[in-house]
Amino acid sequence: MTERLYFRQWLSGRDYAEGDEVAKEMRNFAYAIGDAVTGEAVLVDPAHAPGELLAFLAADGMRLVGIIPTHYHADHIGGAFYGGHVAGIVEVLAGAVVPVHVQTQEAPLIEHAVGVGVPPVVIHESGDVVMVGEIAITLLHTPGHTPGSQCLVLDDRLLTGDTLFLKGCGFTGRPECDGHELYRSLHERLACLPDSLEVFAGHKYALERSATLGDVRATNEAFEALGADEWVRRFGP
Numbered sequence: 001m002t003e004r005l006y007f008r009q010w011l012s013g014r015d016y017a018e019g020d021e022v023a024k025e026m027r028n029f030a031y032a033i034g035d036a037v038t039g040e041a042v043l044v045d046p047a048h049a050p051g052e053l054l055a056f057l058a059a060d061g062m063r064l065v066g067i068i069p070t071h072y073h074a075d076h077i078g079g080a081f082y083g084g085h086v087a088g089i090v091e092v093l094a095g096a097v098v099p100v101h102v103q104t105q106e107a108p109l110i111e112h113a114v115g116v117g118v119p120p121v122v123i124h125e126s127g128d129v130v131m132v133g134e135i136a137i138t139l140l141h142t143p144g145h146t147p148g149s150q151c152l153v154l155d156d157r158l159l160t161g162d163t164l165f166l167k168g169c170g171f172t173g174r175p176e177c178d179g180h181e182l183y184r185s186l187h188e189r190l191a192c193l194p195d196s197l198e199v200f201a202g203h204k205y206a207l208e209r210s211a212t213l214g215d216v217r218a219t220n221e222a223f224e225a226l227g228a229d230e231w232v233r234r235f236g237p
């Protein structure tokens, strides 16, 4: 599959949305995953300057066929953000109505945040596979940072959103967060995945832009062998 995989990673405020202070400060990664043979692609977390991301796709000869948000936060899907507005999936959908693939638990949060519901939202359960041409993307429900956070597995890659960064993990300080669920997501739900996967996170909180899951497990304190309660005390709000 690798030879036909189309994969792009863009850093906000640097690779796109240049000059946007919010985008620069947030250091979000947006991604495109597609099939280079069929020319189909999905955008993952297209926030800040989605028009630029669509232009990147067009320049590469790719056609948008879907959106996969890792979770509902405005720096990933757009919406109201600390008194301002971040552009995101609403602006993408204004140009082309495509499916928005989310976990069951995230759907109401996305509808509340940006007013996008079913359809174009398509509700998924953990383990569902989204096909983009011949490229299979498996959606894993990894709650904790938000109730319906999801990680994406494709080929030899793992996209983790705000569930896991190369250093640290997503915060659990909001009412809908659940530290024990995040502990289970990191230490149990992702435990079956091989060390060889390359991890691509939702923010650039490390010098590197990606690392193997084996390296992240070995160096990230969020994988320290603590009991759940101690882990939540350490990493909770």
Ligand SMILES: [Fe+2]
Binding pocket: 071, 073, 145, 162, 170
């Ligand atoms: Fe987040």
